[in-house]
Amino acid sequence: MRIASVASAFPEYYYKQEILTEALKNDWRHRLSNPDILDRLDESMQVEGRYLVEPIDYYEKLTTWGQANNTWIAHALELGEESLCKALHKAGLVPKDLGAIFVTSVTGIAAPSLDARLVNRMGLSPNIKRIPIFGLGCVAGAAGISRAADYVKAYPDQAAALLSVELCSLTLQRDDLSMAHLISALLFGDGAAATIVTGSDRKADGPEILATKSSFYLHSEKVMGWDISEKGFRIVLSPEVPEMVTKHLGKDVDAFLAENGAKRSDIKSWIMHTGGPKVLEATATALGITADDLSASWACLRRVGNISSTSVLLVLEDVYSNRRPEPGSLSILAAMGPGFCAELVLLRW
Numbered sequence: 490m491r492i493a494s495v496a497s498a499f500p501e502y503y504y505k506q507e508i509l510t511e512a513l514k515n516d517w518r519h520r521l522s523n524p525d526i527l528d529r530l531d532e533s534m535q536v537e538g539r540y541l542v543e544p545i546d547y548y549e550k551l552t553t554w555g556q557a558n559n560t561w562i563a564h565a566l567e568l569g570e571e572s573l574c575k576a577l578h579k580a581g582l583v584p585k586d587l588g589a590i591f592v593t594s595v596t597g598i599a600a601p602s603l604d605a606r607l608v609n610r611m612g613l614s615p616n617i618k619r620i621p622i623f624g625l626g627c628v629a630g631a632a633g634i635s636r637a638a639d640y641v642k643a644y645p646d647q648a649a650a651l652l653s654v655e656l657c658s659l660t661l662q663r664d665d666l667s668m669a670h671l672i673s674a675l676l677f678g679d680g681a682a683a684t685i686v687t688g689s690d691r692k693a694d695g696p697e698i699l700a701t702k703s704s705f706y707l708h709s710e711k712v713m714g715w716d717i718s719e720k721g722f723r724i725v726l727s728p729e730v731p732e733m734v735t736k737h738l739g740k741d742v743d744a745f746l747a748e749n750g751a752k753r754s755d756i757k758s759w760i761m762h763t764g765g766p767k768v769l770e771a772t773a774t775a776l777g778i779t780a781d782d783l784s785a786s787w788a789c790l791r792r793v794g795n796i797s798s799t800s801v802l803l804v805l806e807d808v809y810s811n812r813r814p815e816p817g818s819l820s821i822l823a824a825m826g827p828g829f830c831a832e833l834v835l836l837r838w
Contacts, residue, residue, distance in 0.1 A: 490686060491687050491693045491696065492686055492695045492696050492698065492809075493579075494576045494579035494684065494695065495579075495683070495685075496572050496575030496576040496579055496682065496806065497575075498568045498571035499540045499679070499681075500543075502541045503539070503541075504538055504539060504541060504545065505537065506531060506536050506537055506538050506539065509675070510527055514527050516549075526671070533766060534672075534794075535787075535791060536676065536791060539658075539793055541678070543560065554720055558597050558659075560656075560659055562597065562599050562603075565594065565597060565654040565656060566610065568654055569592070569603055570607060570610055571681070572652065572654075573607070573611065573683040574611070576684060580693065584611045587614065587617055587649065587650050587685075588614075588617065588640075589617060589620065589644075589647070589650070590604050590617055590620070590649065591622060592604040592620070592621050592653075593621075593622040593629035593633050593653050593654075593798050594623065594653065595623060595625065595629065596654075597656060603621065604619040604621055624714075625798065626826040627797050627801075628762075628798070628824045630651075630653050630682075630799060630800065630801035630802045631833070632703070632832040634684065635701035635834060636651075637651045638698045638834075640686075641688035644688060645688035645690040646688055646691065648685055648686065649685070650685055651683065651686065651802075652681070652682075652683045653681060653802055654681040654799070655796045657677035657678060657679060657796065658678065661674060662721070662722075669727075673724045677795050677796065677797065678793050678795070682802035686698070695809070696820065696837060696838045697836065697837045699836065700834075700835045701832070701833065701834050702745045702748075702833045703830065703833075704833070705828055705830045706829045710828070710829075712727045713726055713727065713826060713827045714827040730764075730768060730825075733825070735771045735774055736775075738775040738776065739775040739777070741833065742775075742821060742823070745833050746821075746835070751819060751835070755819050757815070758814045759783055759823075760804050760836075761783055762804070762825065762826075763786050763787075763789050763790040763794075763795050763803075764790075764795060765795060766790070785804045785808050789804050798826075805822060817838065818838045819838075820835075821834070821835060822834040
């Protein structure tokens with residue numbers, strides 16, 4: 490099993506972080522007791538800019554969840570098709586070559602799901618197996634690779650696609666002044682990425698998927714996720730997230746590597762979900778590594794912010810294209826998210 494390709498797609502609107510922060514300050518100036526808190530939070534985010542699917546002033550017109558979700562469907566299909574077409578081209582495949590498609594998003598909903606609509610738009614096989622995934626949040630990029638690997642392990646002559654589309658800007662709740670939402674509004678952005686996973690009977694370039702592992706942390710449902718109201722998605726983001734990373738990630742990675750005859754010192758590159766500054770710092774602490782070891786994740790965070798499940802695929806794309814390890818090297822690809830949980834993937838280049 491190999492990751493044959495990975496490709497991203499972004500909306501046309503990219504804003505420097507200071508412009509986005511100023512727009513939020515203007516909107517919330519008369520409702521926040523201390524609007525300058527946004528400047529202090531923004532400074533701690535270490536984000537230089539983010540993509541939005543619509544111009545800034547468009548968000549003032551969104552007054553219902555239905556409006557936001559219809560916007561999500563339209564843009565998710567455009568960005569999803571673009572990123573999947575790029576990934577297929579890089580892998581030397583055409584749409585009808587796919588045996589299965591996994592689609593993950595936690596920023597909108599559709600029935601028929603995005604994958605069904607892409608069958609018609611892209612000319613995917615009418616016999617393709619469709620697996621839409623909702624609710625995994627940030628962990629879904631790594632979990633989706635794992636599930637695609639499970640599929641091609643059972644069908645080694647086939648190729649499966651994972652598509653992640655996250656349009657976090659459309660979850661903005663303008664009357665939610667909680668600290669969790671202020672952080673979310675300054676951290677999350679929009680984008681999509683797709684990766685192609687091929688079975689062992691197919692020739693492909695790219696890292697080999699040696700093993701995967703899922704870890705669920707009991708009784709931690711309130712650490713991260715959404716509360717759903719008549720206005721849509723309301724962020725749940727506990728200050729406990731970095732603590733959960735520090736507490737669990739290192740021992741989970743060690744156990745996973747031991748199961749596969751390896752140890753932490755064997756890992757030559759770390760392909761980790763961006764999270765945020767505190768999450769990346771906690772990741773380094775948990776794994777006993779440095780910020781330089783997470784340079785691809787930090788670069789992604791600075792460039793586009795956190796894009797939920799898409800982020801780890803963007804880090805993978807950067808490593809794949811610009812920081813490719815030596816042949817035979819081992820990498821860990823990992824993400825954590827609602828549950829609270831982790832997904833680990835062991836790669837060999």
